[in-house]
Amino acid sequence: MSTNGQSVRGFRREGDVTRTETDLLGSRDVPDDAWYGITLRAMENFPISGITVNSIPELIRGLVQVKKAAALTNRELRVLPGWIARAIVQACDEVLEGRCLDQFPIDAFQGGAGTSLNMNANEVLANLALEHLGFTKGRYDIVDPNDHVNRSQSTNDAYPTGFRVALDQRFGRLAEAVAELSDAFDEKGEEFQDIIKLGRTQMQDAVPMTLGQEFVAFSVNLDEELKQLDYARSPAAGGEPGGDGHRNGGSTPRRIPGAGGGEPGEGHGPPVRSRRRPHRGHLGHGGLRHGACGPASGWPGSCRRSATTCGCSAQGRVRG
DSSP, X not given: OEEOOOOSTTSSOTTOEEEEEEETTEEEEEETTOSSOTTHHHHHHOOOSSOBGGGOHHHHHHHHHHHHHHHHHHHHTTSSOHHHHHHHHHHHHHHHTTTTTTOOOOXXXXXXXXXXHHHHHHHHHHHHHHHHHTOOTTOTTXXXXXXXXXXXXXXXXXXXXXXXXXXXXXXXXXXXXXXXXXXXXXXXXXXXXXXXXXXXXXXXXXXXXXXXXXXXXXXXXXXXXXXXXXXXXXXXXXXXXXXXXXSSOTTSOTTSGGGSOOOOOTTSSSOOEEOSSTHHHHHOOGGGTSTTTOOSSOOTTOOOSOTTTOOOTTOSSOOO
């Protein structure tokens, strides 16, 4: 530990107490009150948007739920000592309850497909686990961010799964709000059913209608959007837990689902199913653009699935 006046591009102030951490690029001083570690390099390298992950608590919680599930599974399979796993799980629970949500200063836009955020989470959880065990921050010879917190994982499976867990939680709240608004429009439709007004077509007065019919139409449109949210939520629930950087499971025990990794499930996060073809979620999130079928444009006719198996709005005549 040291005190000095060297600046790390605005991330440290004059006279801050620091600790020294080391990675493959060398050693760096880290503010001693920070629960993250040498991933401060990412703060320096990717100051892109000015929006940090601190402002997206759902994403933090989603990723931490993956870390907790992995620790529980690794303990069960005896690839992680029980006392370390318990400390990691306790650290995860604290973050899920709101502690250290301000310790993710990585820019929301970052290079490396989420590697910076994954290691940011690994370091925060490792240092919290060290506190529970009675050690100071940075004692990675006791609890290592990569070898212990990230055991049986890769950014390429942990980050997309955490992302989907966060989306699933957001989907739920959004669906509740849309349903409430739809019900309100429907109630107004009943209230206004005897109020006559002129309809409007192409900015011109048209045939008479009731104000109630107009409000019911608003409700119907929102109900259709709720169906689209359901379609979109299906791929959001598909996770990539376990495996290595290319989803082959080369660095994980064989018994872990999907060739590796625990699944956020009952008791520690929403259920996330392993994909039959895990590389699908690894390569992209295209299905989230337009539900489970994933048509590229959403125009009628762009959905390639059978109309008997998919009821999305992209079924039907091609635009043109």
